[in-house]
Amino acid sequence: MTDQITASIATRANVYFDGKCVSHSLTLPDGTKKSVGVILPSKLTFNTGTPEVMELVAGACRVKLAGSSDWIDYAGGKSFSVPGQSSFDIDVSDALHYICHFG
Numbered sequence: 011m012t013d014q015i016t017a018s019i020a021t022r023a024n025v026y027f028d029g030k031c032v033s034h035s036l037t038l039p040d041g042t043k044k045s046v047g048v049i050l051p052s053k054l055t056f057n058t059g060t061p062e063v064m065e066l067v068a069g070a071c072r073v074k075l076a077g078s079s080d081w082i083d084y085a086g087g088k089s090f091s092v093p094g095q096s097s098f099d100i101d102v103s104d105a106l107h108y109i110c111h112f113g
Contacts, residue, residue, distance in 0.1 A: 015039060027054050049106040060113050061094040069106035074099040
């Protein structure tokens, strides 16, 4: 018998920016929150409440964190961190599949 980890998954999608970003929320048994989603090609600004780590699964984008003038290129297999109570601009060139780790 194997150990099972049960996650709570919100079956209703979170739809932002007129459908340019769609995600589903997950809560793990220890209370850890994540979201899994896709951002279609677009230029968007996201605000953060808690610190976030954006783990990129596939696609390509460039990101500018609040307070920075530099854009940094990212692609699937990479990740970036955003402080809480902050924001970031994202310019998605190739549909971006991601996992967002909160906290």
